[in-house]
Amino acid sequence: MTWLYGLTGLLVFQLLGEMAVRLLHLPVPGPVVGMLLLLGWLFWRGDTPPALDQAAKGLLNHLSLLFVPAGVGxxxxxxxLMANVWAVVLSLTLGTVLTLMVTAWVSQKTQRRSTMRQPERSDG
Known part of the structure; x- marks a missing residue:
């Protein structure tokens, strides 16, 4: 029964995201804003509620089912898609390259920051 509370929490954040998009006329999907709100709430809270953790794990176990509608579409x-195959290939390639570049940049920044925080050892 606790997974139902967690699923309700996820849907509440999705609803909050949809409301924010409609009220503020944001050019971003409501579920994306809802996930950012959820992320902020989890950072503020400092831990994940057990019900939310259980619901998320249950959804992740069946994640492959969510790809079926996209495949059918x-x-x-x-x-x-075939009429615009070059545009699709170019978009996928550029998106992948951009994602790799941003990931490498963020990884480099966080690695530098964690290296700076480590105290120096004194062998003596």
């Missing part, structure tokens, strides 16, 4: 619009 790709098959339905296969003609449109």
């Amino acid at each position: 790709a098959m339905i619009y296969l003609d449109a």
